[in-house]
Amino acid sequence: MKDLAIIGSGPAGLSAALYAKRANLDVVVIEKEFLGTGQIAESAQVDNYLGLCGISGFDLGEKFRADAEHFGTEFLEGEAVSLEQKNGVWIITLQSGDVIEAKAVIYASGASHKRLNVSGEEKFIGKGVSYCAICDGALYRGKTAAVIGGGDTALDDALYLSDMAKKVYLIHRRNEFRGSDKSVLKIRSRENIEIITPANVTEIIGENRVSSIKLDNGREIILDGVFIAIGMSPASDLVRNIVDLDENGYIKADETGITKAAGLFCAGDVRTKKLRQVITAASDGANAAVSAAEYLKENS
Ligand SMILES: Cc1cc2nc3c(=O)[nH]c(=O)nc-3n(C[C@H](O)[C@H](O)[C@H](O)COP(=O)(O)OP(=O)(O)OC[C@H]3O[C@@H](n4cnc5c(N)ncnc54)[C@H](O)[C@@H]3O)c2cc1C
Structure with a gap:
């Protein structure tokens, strides 16, 4: 059994992995996209991430992933399709049928912008x-x-x-x-x-x-x-019956990432917050990892 499973390898999940590994936890990151790094990979240029202004979103994501790997994070490709807690253990089932058990989970599944679905929209993303x-x-x-x-x-x-x-x-x-x-x-x-x-x-x-x-x-x-700007859809379906969601489907949590479910933390765009950006997602990941480490210590 893992100490911590992180669902999603966007900026929030990767930052959480880095902090958790440095806290000496046994961590696995579950990501449904092949070598995925989240939404930021879609951005042609990121001009608001401190220290790396002007970098492409793809390269920024790669750097985040390389940093998480550097500290020994284990990655697993697959989509988490169910999540439940039994006798204090979190059980994550992947679409493949594989099951992962962990003492704590950080849910960092992100959100997606709603599309207008008109001709030219997909073609010109990043080009106007x-x-x-x-x-x-x-x-x-x-x-x-x-x-x-x-x-x-x-x-x-x-x-x-x-x-x-x-x-x-x-x-x-x-x-x-x-x-x-x-x-x-x-x-x-x-x-x-x-x-x-x-x-x-x-x-x-x-x-x-x-x-x-x-x-x-x-x-x-x-x-x-x-x-x-017609809204966002948080990827919160998996935890709908486990945590509290606001009226738009975001997980109710402050920057500690603590949810109402013991041992389940959230980070990044999927939680209630003012600003959904790389810098706030990375910050959330760090905070959620610290919360998870504290939880594991208290419950060991
Ligand atoms: C086109 C575009 C341009 C942007 N430009 C900027 C910018 O210039 N500056 C900036 O700061 N921010 C920008 N953003 C916003 C920024 O990308 C997000 O705020 C940030 O990526 C959120 O990080 P996250 O880790 O919370 O979620 P995400 O990046 O959404 O990552 C979530 C990850 O979880 C995975 N996942 C979801 N559900 C599951 C599941 N069930 N099982 C396994 N994996 C799952 C997804 O595949 C994804 O990889 C941009 C966003 C877009 C779309």
């Missing part, structure tokens, strides 16, 4: 289509961008981008925004934000990069980038 204004907004200084969505994230993204972009379109499928009235008021007062409602994007167009979008009202908008 982004799901993260804080990550990529600086690339649109003096340029034109659109934000798609009507919740708080979309409103915040539009405000954030309008501080640097020449022009921002905020496009929402309904007339009313779900986000806060305060943000809507701020948006209405910004001269470089144009609100277009109700409207749906039907196509994202370009050659090598995004150059325009088409709306279902027939309008075509010439622009440099599209920020899709």
Whole structure:
């Protein structure tokens, strides 16, 4: 039996592995993607991770994985499909049927951005289509961008981008925004934000990069980038009946990663938090590993 099993080898899981190995724990990391390093592998360039600004997301993930390997982390490729605790032992079943037993678990399964599912979206990810204004907004200084969505994230993204972009379109499928009235008021007062409602994007167009979008009202908008902010889906199904989730499906936990289930910790994008980024995921992993080490000590 392992001391600790970590589900997910994104920045949170890999950071947790590094801290856990340094605390002398017997650790296994379970990851469903071949040599996966999480969402960051999809990012063309990471400009906000301290000390490594400008690195590609793929290379950053590889560095994280190499660091976890350096301390002797064991990796197992496979998808965890069930998780239960019996007599104080956590039992993880993989899709292959293999079973892993561990005294504690860190659940670092991440989240994914919801897609618009329109033509051109997949093709232009990283080439004008982004799901993260804080990550990529600086690339649109003096340029034109659109934000798609009507919740708080979309409103915040539009405000954030309008501080640097020449022009921002905020496009929402309904007339009313779900986000806060305060943000809507701020948006209405910004001269470089144009609100277009109700409207749906039907196509994202370009050659090598995004150059325009088409709306279902027939309008075509010439622009440099599209920020899709229609929500995220946390990968929390596996623990739905074990821990508390908030209304959006995120695991309720503070930065210690402690959940209501003894010996089950969470880290990274899958937990309730303000900012979902590499730096906060890595920080979560470190904290959750320390929490797990303390739990193991108290329960040995
Ligand atoms: C396109 C893009 C660009 C981004 N750019 C930036 C940026 O520039 N700067 C920045 O700071 N952040 C950026 N982010 C956000 C950043 O990547 C995330 O905040 C971060 O990766 C979260 O780390 P995590 O470890 O919590 O989760 P993830 O990175 O999502 O990793 C979770 C891992 O768990 C695995 N997993 C899930 N369920 C299971 C299961 N049941 N069994 C086994 N494995 C499982 C997944 O395969 C995945 O590898 C970007 C995100 C995207 C999508």
